[in-house]
Each structure stands twice: as C-alpha cells, then as structure tokens.
Amino acid sequence: MNLILLGPPGAGKGTQAKRLEDRYGLKQISTGDMLRAEVRSGSEVGLQAKAIMERGELVPDAIIIAMLAARVADPAIAKGFILDGFPRTVPQAEALDLVLKQQSMPLDHVIELQVDDAALVERISGRFTCARCGEGYHDRFKQPKQDNICDACGSTEFTRRADDKAETVAARLEAYHRQTAPLLPYYAAQGILRVVDGMAEMDEVARQIETILGPIPVKA
Numbered sequence: 001m002n003l004i005l006l007g008p009p010g011a012g013k014g015t016q017a018k019r020l021e022d023r024y025g026l027k028q029i030s031t032g033d034m035l036r037a038e039v040r041s042g043s044e045v046g047l048q049a050k051a052i053m054e055r056g057e058l059v060p061d062a063i064i065i066a067m068l069a070a071r072v073a074d075p076a077i078a079k080g081f082i083l084d085g086f087p088r089t090v091p092q093a094e095a096l097d098l099v100l101k102q103q104s105m106p107l108d109h110v111i112e113l114q115v116d117d118a119a120l121v122e123r124i125s126g127r128f129t130c131a132r133c134g135e136g137y138h139d140r141f142k143q144p145k146q147d148n149i150c151d152a153c154g155s156t157e158f159t160r161r162a163d164d165k166a167e168t169v170a171a172r173l174e175a176y177h178r179q180t181a182p183l184l185p186y187y188a189a190q191g192i193l194r195v196v197d198g199m200a201e202m203d204e205v206a207r208q209i210e211t212i213l214g215p216i217p218v219k220a
Helices: 012-023 031-041 044-054 061-072 090-102 117-125 166-179 183-189 202-213
Strands: 003-006 027-030 081-084 108-112 127-128 136-138 193-197
Touching: 003 012, 012 027, 012 081, 012 183, 012 202, 027 031, 027 044, 027 061, 031 044, 031 061, 031 081, 044 061, 044 183, 081 108, 090 183, 108 183, 108 202, 117 127, 183 193
Parallel strands: 003 081, 003 108, 027 081, 108 193
Antiparallel strands: 127 136
8 A cells, every 4th residue: 555645844744654654564755854864974965955955945856756766666665655745746746656657556545634834833843852862852742751851762962953943834834835735636636635634633643544544454
C-alpha cells in the first residue's frame, strides 16, 4: 500500500507517518528529513537547500524528484511507502505519477490532515529538540519532565530549527496555500483523496486514518 499524507507544516504528518510505519509495516519517505540529512552532510545539494529552507521557501523540484526516484526504487520499501512532505505542487505530483508508473507502483490513498493556520503557528514555533538524541519537545504541549533535561537521554542541550521561527512559519504557510492547496482537486479528480480532522487528538487522527486504510495486517 502506497499513500501520501498532505497538510501544511505542523499538521502532524510526520507523527502519523511513524505510527503507520509501526502498525502497517510501511516505510516513511520524508523529503524534509532527506534534505536535512543532505544539509548535515555538507553536500552540494545540502548547501543549496540550506539557504532555501531557512527562508521558508520550497526546494526546487529537480532536487526533490532526483532524491525521491532513488528512494522509491529501494527494495526496503517493498511493502509500501508513506510520502510525507512530497508532493507540494501539481508539477511535483505529475512527476511523482511518472516515477511511480516507471516503477509499476500504484498510489492508493492521499490523505489530507486539515488544521487551521493559527494552530499551526503555535505548534511549529514552539518546537525544540534534544541536540543529542533528537527527542522532540514543545514550549506549551510537551516540556521535559525536569527543566532543561531531556527525558530520553539526560542531555541539557536543545536546539530549534531555523525554519521554525514565527516569521518563517508564516512564509511556509503562505507557500503551502499558494502552491500546495491545488493538489487537493488534482487528487480528488483521481478519486483517491480523503480528509481527516488534524485538529483532533493524535489517537483520534490515527483512528480516522486507519478507518480509511482498512484492517491492520496480521504479523506473521
């Protein structure tokens, strides 16, 4: 089973994708994570992407599509994938259709997580992570149990992504509404678009998604 999770930055796509990995045996493909790995590596692609991401702009299609084509060809995703953060524009969706056709891979579901802009700004601008292990926290919704000490590893060093600043979040939302929202009628026309309430509690969002996907496969 192959699916796309759509929604603006901070809608919870990454969180739900990880749950689907565990429950359905699918593999998450996060273009954001792939890009950040390139940035950390200091590669040419990473250097190009870094400045673009920090301005809250979308990385050019050619960079994303080249990375994605290599990833979907990986035998490790034979049971299916969850795309998180791609496509973001109709041309990217058309390019994805071509890549999947070349790999003889169907696209089964496109699920939109609907969340309002005000909630998204609060969600994103309050995020921070442990610099050592990557455990995620939030100024309002998930503080460490002990001030300035990571629950998972005990580190006292935390980081915030440059593209999570309030002004950058606004730019990312504007980019989403301008460029990504047209994907909804694109996939609706294919009959594979479904909508869930991204404002609901995390477990309820997961329940709505599982209702769309059907029974969880029984592990051998």
